Amino acid sequence: MARGFYFDNTRCTGCRTCVMACADYRDLPLGRAYRRVIDYEGGSCKADSRGLVHADAYAYHVSLSCNHCERPECVHVCPTGAMHKNELDLVCVDAKKCIGCGYCTMACPYHAPSIDPFSRQSSKCDGCSDRVSEGKLPICVEACPLRALAFGLSDELRGLSEGASSDIMPLPDSSYTSPNFFVRLSPAAHEALEAKGFIANPSEIENNREV
Secondary structure (H helix, E strand, C coil): CCEEEEEECCCCCCCCHHHHHHHHHCCCCCCCCCCEEEEEEECCEEECCCCCEEECCEEEEEEECCCCCCCCHHHHHCCCCCEEECCCCCEEECCCCCCCCCHHHHHCCCCCCEECCCCCCEECCCCCHHHHCCCCCCHHHHHCCCCCEEEEEHHHHHHHCCCCECCCCCCCCCCCCCCCEEEECCHHHHHHCCCCEEECCCCCCCCCCCC
């Protein structure tokens, strides 16, 4: 049964508690993350002939990890079967099979898997499978102070808000991999679907970055 994450974009303040909780739980080194927060901005401020300033600027945050897709490209391209779906239907890496070829990192449109610079193998969010198998929530969900994250069966997550979508800028079109990621869009995110925006923190969300 498909499982995934729900993200309430109207609640997220970009505090990064989910990122820090995940990194602490997984004992990740500085500069490496399984969950990232994207800051997305757009619009402008313009002065008219009378000197009055008109603003249509917007900004919001997207908390993103592996989306445990229905059609995961990382699994599709893995030559050894290391990238697979486990008994919980969550996408995981079998370290005994991974050869560190990096095909998964190139294929994933969400940049979820990446090559660990120390082990030289792929690693990523596995939905906290160890916790979920014990009836617990993923650590990022439990840590979120604004309750902007939820986890569960995909059929149930879709019903958490009317019009929940798997598409939010700047993520790729959901038709590519059918992610188990469902979003309650904020007014700013609705506006961003029709306008051109930009990622305001590109260096922060790179994995294995120097800090």
